[in-house]
Amino acid sequence: MRDKILLRQLQALPLTAKITLAEQRIVEWYEHYDGKVCISFSGGKDSTVLVDLVHGIYPDVPLVFSNTGLEYPEIQSFARKMGAEFVRPKMSFSDVISKYGYPIISKEVAEAIRYSRKIRHEIKENDHSRTVCRREMMTGEFGLPDWKLEKSARMTHRMEMLGKYAGSVPETYEAGDLPFAGLEDGKTNSMYNKTKWLPLCNETQFMIGEECCDVMKKKPLDTYQKKSGLFPYLGTMAEESRIRATGWVKHGCNAFDSGKPKSAPLSVWTDQDVLHYIKKRNLEICSVYWEILAVDNQGFYYDPMPGMDCKLKCTGCRRTGCIFCGFGAQHDPEPRFVRLAKTHPKQYEYCIKVGQWVDNPNYDPAAPEYDGEWKNWNPKKIWVPSKKGLGMKKVFDDCNQIYGKEFIKYE
Numbered sequence: 001m002r003d004k005i006l007l008r009q010l011q012a013l014p015l016t017a018k019i020t021l022a023e024q025r026i027v028e029w030y031e032h033y034d035g036k037v038c039i040s041f042s043g044g045k046d047s048t049v050l051v052d053l054v055h056g057i058y059p060d061v062p063l064v065f066s067n068t069g070l071e072y073p074e075i076q077s078f079a080r081k082m083g084a085e086f087v088r089p090k091m092s093f094s095d096v097i098s099k100y101g102y103p104i105i106s107k108e109v110a111e112a113i114r115y116s117r118k119i120r121h122e123i124k125e126n127d128h129s130r131t132v133c134r135r136e137m138m139t140g141e142f143g144l145p146d147w148k149l150e151k152s153a154r155m156t157h158r159m160e161m162l163g164k165y166a167g168s169v170p171e172t173y174e175a176g177d178l179p180f181a182g183l184e185d186g187k188t189n190s191m192y193n194k195t196k197w198l199p200l201c202n203e204t205q206f207m208i209g210e211e212c213c214d215v216m217k218k219k220p221l222d223t224y225q226k227k228s229g230l231f232p233y234l235g236t237m238a239e240e241s242r243i244r245a246t247g248w249v250k251h252g253c254n255a256f257d258s259g260k261p262k263s264a265p266l267s268v269w270t271d272q273d274v275l276h277y278i279k280k281r282n283l284e285i286c287s288v289y290w291e292i293l294a295v296d297n298q299g300f301y302y303d304p305m306p307g308m309d310c311k312l313k314c315t316g317c318r319r320t321g322c323i324f325c326g327f328g329a330q331h332d333p334e335p336r337f338v339r340l341a342k343t344h345p346k347q348y349e350y351c352i353k354v355g356q357w358v359d360n361p362n363y364d365p366a367a368p369e370y371d372g373e374w375k376n377w378n379p380k381k382i383w384v385p386s387k388k389g390l391g392m393k394k395v396f397d398d399c400n401q402i403y404g405k406e407f408i409k410y411e
């Protein structure tokens with residue numbers, strides 16, 4: 001039976017055991033789909049390790065790279081060099097922001113804010129359950145008596161959960177459990193801390209949303225998979241996020257039973273495993289990482305002896321995802337946008353500068369200022385990217401005005 005304890009036990013295994021486990025998962029997946037598999041390649045170091053493991057057994061498995069246009073130029077070149085097939089989203093990042101909002105804070109909070117800002121009478125019947133859940137997180141509404149909800153089962157379950165988790169997000173949750181997280185005002189252990197995020201929700205004049213990844217990455221890859229009929233290997237690890245850890249508990253490394261089957265043979269690996277594997281195999285990785293060296297407790301880098309038990313670190317970029325992404329930027333030990341300014345000044349300028357005010361396409365002149373105690377978010381004008389830049393300076397400045405000037409550092 002898979003649970004978080006088993007996950008921690010597997011994460012504590014030595015690298016050699018993890019390599020064996022990963023190879024077993026790779027073979028299982030390949031055989032299950034009779035070789036109709038591919039590698040979803042991001043150009044990052046985890047993906048590169050995955051390619052090495054898969055190609056060590058099946059050298060002909062193709063690579064597919066979702067070219068969002070938001071990656072470091074070096075990552076794109078590396079993906080090309082590795083022979084990946086490029087797929088592209090249908091929209092540009094600036095159009096995605098204009099339509100769905102800026103990706104800031106976290107996917108969960110951005111989603112909760114997006115739904116909370118919906119004016120109640122505009123919420124469609126078929127959008128009910130999800131919207132109500134997310135709105136409840138931010139507004140503290142509970143019950144919505146004038147709506148025809150399937151009350152009995154849903155509400156009983158919620159009441160039980162509320163008692164059980166007392167406001168914190170449970171380790172393993174289902175979508176229906178989430179509303180409880182936001183109901184406990186001031187509980188800092190909740191990722192939906194209502195007291196914290198309400199000002200961001202109510203006081204800013206730009207859209208915030210979580211849908212960017214779906215449009216920019218998932219849809220192009222889904223389309224590729226449908227067309228090609230290939231089932232993907234991914235280089236994701238459970239340690240990266242709560243959602244990934246929960247996914248592993250539910251499906252294991254090979255999610256045969258998921259709506260979208262995928263294999264993540266590195267699920268129980270850690271970042272240190274990946275770095276040690278690269279060192280051990282002397283693998284070529286993308287140049288944005290610069291060098292992998294050992295680091296001591298004082299933060300000094302040194303060249304480790306082969307096979308040495310030490311903490312490894314990249315001297316260059318630590319994260320190589322989309323360079324303009326604001327998700328998690330408030331937690332960066334080394335602020336990503338400050339770094340971008342130094343390493344890629346042209347891209348930094350585009351990200352930070354310009355932007356423009358436009359009419360809010362969702363402005364509703366008929367909406368009341370208040371919906372019960374809830375102040376509707378209904379600005380006439382909103383801030384969006386312009387052709388010349390994403391305008392993120394204003395977004396970060398507004399966040400920093402609420403949460404302190406060091407909240408998201410960008411200069």
Ligand code: SF4
Pocket residue numbers: 068070103210212213214216217321322324325326327
């Ligand atoms: S990582 Fe961020 S910028 Fe990239 S697609 Fe996802 S949300 Fe958008």
